[in-house]
Amino acid sequence: MRRPSLPSFPPDVAASWERVRRYAVPASMIERVAERRLAGDWRGACTAANIDITFDLAEVAAEHGRATAETLEDDLRHMAPDLIRWHLPRVDSGGHTTLAPGRLVRLASYGAQGAGPILHLVTPGMVEGPQRSKLCFAPVPPPEESDVHQEWAGLRPLWDVRRVDGLREWYGGADRIPFFHADGTPLIEDELPSEAPGPGDPAAHTEWVTRLHDRGELNTALAATRVELSVDFSGLPDWARDDPHALLARLPLALTRWEPRLRELAAEGFGTAFRFPVTWRVCATLRLQGSGPLQLRLGDNSKPSDASELTEASWQRPVDLDLLRSGRIGPDALHPLIRDALFPARAAAEIPAGPPAPEPPAPVRVRCRGEWHEVRLRGDGLRAASHSEDEQRRERALRAFGGPVTGCFAVERAWSEGTGRLPRGLREQRRELFLRVQHGDTAGVLALLDAGFDSRARDGRGRTLLHHLNKLDHEPLLSRLLAAGLGLEDVDQGDRTPLHVAVGDLGSPALVDALLAAGARVDVLDQEEQSLIDLIKRYRRTDLPALLERLMREHPELDHGWWDWMDD
Numbered sequence: 001m002r003r004p005s006l007p008s009f010p011p012d013v014a015a016s017w018e019r020v021r022r023y024a025v026p027a028s029m030i031e032r033v034a035e036r037r038l039a040g041d042w043r044g045a046c047t048a049a050n051i052d053i054t055f056d057l058a059e060v061a062a063e064h065g066r067a068t069a070e071t072l073e074d075d076l077r078h079m080a081p082d083l084i085r086w087h088l089p090r091v092d093s094g095g096h097t098t099l100a101p102g103r104l105v106r107l108a109s110y111g112a113q114g115a116g117p118i119l120h121l122v123t124p125g126m127v128e129g130p131q132r133s134k135l136c137f138a139p140v141p142p143p144e145e146s147d148v149h150q151e152w153a154g155l156r157p158l159w160d161v162r163r164v165d166g167l168r169e170w171y172g173g174a175d176r177i178p179f180f181h182a183d184g185t186p187l188i189e190d191e192l193p194s195e196a197p198g199p200g201d202p203a204a205h206t207e208w209v210t211r212l213h214d215r216g217e218l219n220t221a222l223a224a225t226r227v228e229l230s231v232d233f234s235g236l237p238d239w240a241r242d243d244p245h246a247l248l249a250r251l252p253l254a255l256t257r258w259e260p261r262l263r264e265l266a267a268e269g270f271g272t273a274f275r276f277p278v279t280w281r282v283c284a285t286l287r288l289q290g291s292g293p294l295q296l297r298l299g300d301n302s303k304p305s306d307a308s309e310l311t312e313a314s315w316q317r318p319v320d321l322d323l324l325r326s327g328r329i330g331p332d333a334l335h336p337l338i339r340d341a342l343f344p345a346r347a348a349a350e351i352p353a354g355p356p357a358p359e360p361p362a363p364v365r366v367r368c369r370g371e372w373h374e375v376r377l378r379g380d381g382l383r384a385a386s387h388s389e390d391e392q393r394r395e396r397a398l399r400a401f402g403g404p405v406t407g408c409f410a411v412e413r414a415w416s417e418g419t420g421r422l423p424r425g426l427r428e429q430r431r432e433l434f435l436r437v438q439h440g441d442t443a444g445v446l447a448l449l450d451a452g453f454d455s456r457a458r459d460g461r462g463r464t465l466l467h468h469l470n471k472l473d474h475e476p477l478l479s480r481l482l483a484a485g486l487g488l489e490d491v492d493q494g495d496r497t498p499l500h501v502a503v504g505d506l507g508s509p510a511l512v513d514a515l516l517a518a519g520a521r522v523d524v525l526d527q528e529e530q531s532l533i534d535l536i537k538r539y540r541r542t543d544l545p546a547l548l549e550r551l552m553r554e555h556p557e558l559d560h561g562w563w564d565w566m567d568d
Contacts, residue, residue, distance in 0.1 A: 009252065009322065012095060017319050018328045020097045023435040024131075025086045027354040028443035030335060033082040037161070042076040046135060049081035050440050051121070055137040064117055068110050072119065072137065075108060078162050081135075084121060086335050087158045089150065089312050091127055098438065099123045099131055105150040105311075107159060109268070129506045130471045131440050150311040154264040157341075158313065167341045171318055172206030172256045179207055180324065182345035184331035196224060206256045210317070213253060218245045225255040226293040235300030237281050244298055247278050252317040261314050262288055273307040276315045286310065358432065358444045360451035364425035368407030375408055377429065377454045379484065382415045418458030418493070434459045434468070442473040455484040464490055466498040469515075470507030478514055488520040495527040504535040509543050516547070523555050531558035538563045 009017070029048060036044035046053055061069035084107075089100040103123040110116045122134045152158060157166035171177040179187055192211070197204040205224075212221035222229055231244045240247055266272050272288040278298065285307055287295040320338070323329045331343050336353040339346065361377040375382055387408060414420030415430075422430065433453060436444040445465070449455055458464055466486050469477060482488070489497055496504070499520040502511050516522070525531055533551050536544055552559065 009319075013092065014322075014326070014328065016090075016095055016097055017323060019435060020090055021320070021323065021329055021333065022355050023439050023441065024090075024097060025082050025335065025355065026436065026439065026441040026444050027352070027357055028441065029085075030082050030354050031352075033080065034336075037077075037080060040077060042073075042079060045079070046081045049085055050130075050132045051081050051084075052132060052134050054134050060117075060137060064110070068117070071110060075119065075160070078160055079107075080159060080161050080164075080337060083161075083164070083335065083337060084159045085133075086338070087313065088121075088123060088133075096127060097435065098127055099133070101125050101127055103150050105152055107152055108156075109153065124506075126506060128438070130508075131438070149309060150313070151265070151270065151308070152311065152313060153268045153270070154261070155313055161337065164337050164341045165344075167338060169202075170257065171321055171342065172210075172254065173203035174201075176203050177321065177342050178203045178210060179321070180343070182343060184339075184343035184346040186325070202256070209255050213249065213255065216245075216249050218249050221255055222296070226259060227255065227296050228293045229296045229298070232297065232299035235282070235302075236298070237279075240279075240282065247282060247298065248284070251278065252319070252322060254315060254317045258286065258315065259294055262286060262294065265308070265314075270308045271306060274310040274314075275307040276310040276312075277301065284315075286315075358436065358448050358451070361429050361448070361453050362425070364423050364429070366408050366411050366423055373408050375411055375426070377426075377457075378452055379449070379455055381454050381456060382412050382426075415454070416456065416458070418460060418462035429453075430457060430459065433457060437465070437468045437471055440471050440473075442476065445472060446476060449480070455481055456486060458492075462491075462493040463501070464492075464498070466490065467492055467496070467501045469498065469511055470502050470505050474508075474511045474514055478518065482518060488515065488518060489524070491526075493527075495525070497521070497524050500524060500526055500530075500532065500535065503532050503541060503544065503547075504530075504539060506539070512544060512547060522547070522551055523558065525558070529560070530562075531555070531560065533559045534562055 029050075032048035033045045036042075036048055043053060057069050057073055060072060084105075085099075088105065089103060090096070091098050091100050101124055105121040105123070107119045107121060109118045117137055117139045119135070119137050122136060124130060124132060155170070156163040157170055168174060168177050176182040179192070181187065187207075193204045193208045196208055199205065209221050209224050212218075212224065219229070229245075229248075233241050233244070236244055236247075262272075262274060265274065266288055274286045275283055276286075277283050281301050282298060283301050285297045285299070287297075289295055320329070320334065324331065331339055331346060332349040332351075332353045333355060334342070334353065339353045363374040363376045365372050366375050367373075373387075410420065411422060411426065414422050415426065433445065433448055436448070455465060459468075464486050465477065465481050466488070467490075488499070491497055492501075497520065499512070499515045499522070501507065502515055522532055530538075531551070533548065533555075535541070536548050536551075541548075
């Protein structure tokens with residue numbers, strides 16, 4: 001069935017966000033975080049959400065005073081780290097669903113006018129690496145950690161359970177959110193405003209402004225939200241000069257939230273001018289003008305000296321609103337805290353709210369020798385139920401001698417080697433597994449393996465589950481995968497072994513030690529002739545001193561010196 005598009009998102013971005021909501025914060029994570037949070041264990045809640053804590057409350061008290069430490073601890077006990085993960089910005093290109101790397105997200109400040117120490121989160125440094133973030137508390141954000149700040153000052157509904165009901169206001173509503181009744185049923189056309197509503201109904205006002213924007217009536221939408229637009233045509237690319245309004249019309253703008261949000265930021269000491277990117281060459285600058293209308297200026301991507309960067313959460317319409325409006329997700333697929341906040345009159349679901357759990361792999365039909373056959377995933381591989389054991393042995397022998405392979409057996413080969421074309425059903429099943437892998441859903445991966453999913457599956461780059469252990473909890477998986485026949489020296493399409501990937505893609509020292517203890521070779525080179533020494537130096541793996549010492553002692557010839565300049 002063709003999925004509907006979102007009002008301000010192209011189909012590929014809409015599909016990416018749908019996958020984000022299905023996989024990025026899995027139900028098992030939500031359950032563990034809630035259990036730990038309700039028990040008063042904020043550290044355990046962070047661990048369950050794959051967030052590493054980099055500070056100690058005793059040290060905070062010693063450096064900043066007991067009152068600051070107590071206020072911070074109270075915030076941490078009411079923090080929902082899985083909500084933070086839900087709302088963090090994502091990579092917006094290439095179909096990725098992972099966290100945008102290198103973002104520093106300021107959650108709360110503990111001094112006047114934002115000048116004191118801050119509680120902040122640093123997102124991972126790699127697009128496809130482990131989805132682990134760091135929770136920090138420091139007077140000044142460390143510049144080497146991030147060059148892109150996300151200002152969540154005043155946005156406690158995104159992470160503080162005491163304020164999560166404020167999401168309705170953040171969505172542009174009050175007793176209900178725009179386009180929906182309080183029980184989560186969508187408004188029909190006759191229930192939506194056909195003219196500008198009065199100020200007493202914020203949800204209807206947001207509906208009116210949003211529909212104007214989605215119809216391309218940008219000037220009217222801006223006027224309805226007290227925004228004056230000016231355009232620096234010399235700063236626009238040639239293709240945008242004929243219709244600069246189209247640049248803004250295709251963005252999911254939260255127009256009704258701009259003025260109150262900017263006044264909140266101004267009160268927090270962030271100035272009166274704010275900037276956000278429209279395209280890689282064009283930016284928008286918003287200025288507060290006393291009690292008058294906001295000034296919105298479109299121009300080139302140079303940053304005004306007095307303008308603060310405006311985070312996506314402040315200028316964009318909440319993506320979940322468009323996902324709900326388009327029917328790509330339903331209310332019960334939201335995070336339970338978000339569902340209850342947005343739809344306070346909704347009855348409890350028959351199954352717990354939240355992203356769906358993994359389903360057992362179903363048989364898939366394949367065209368073979370002029371007929372439709374079924375192939376099914378099993379723990380030891382993909383099997384064609386319509387062929388006898390003798391036929392399967394003959395086909396495997398034929399393949400071993402380089403003979404042509406077709407039908408069910410061609411699909412088996414494509415599956416086992418991670419190359420070639422798979423039927424759509426198998427592609428979706430493989431994507432289900434590796435998306436859960438990518439987002440650290442160890443419980444989901446184990447559930448799929450328990451349900452009969454092939455543990456020897458390879459992704460599109462030829463990587464096995466052993467290659468992906470850097471993203472998962474390796475302890476319940478490593479011995480199981482080795483017992484199933486996966487090899488420590490299996491290579492992907494870049495000739496990288498699981499140990500290569502663990503070292504080069506930010507696998508934990510515990511995982512590296514476990515692979516070494518299992519017998520992984522250390523004298524390996526990938527397709528680019530990079531050794532483990534090269535990877536340790538390239539990615540500054542100062543947390544692997546024992547491995548580096550062993551390599552330099554046993555294989556000094558593998559020290560190519562390519563990355564020594566980084567220490568200069």
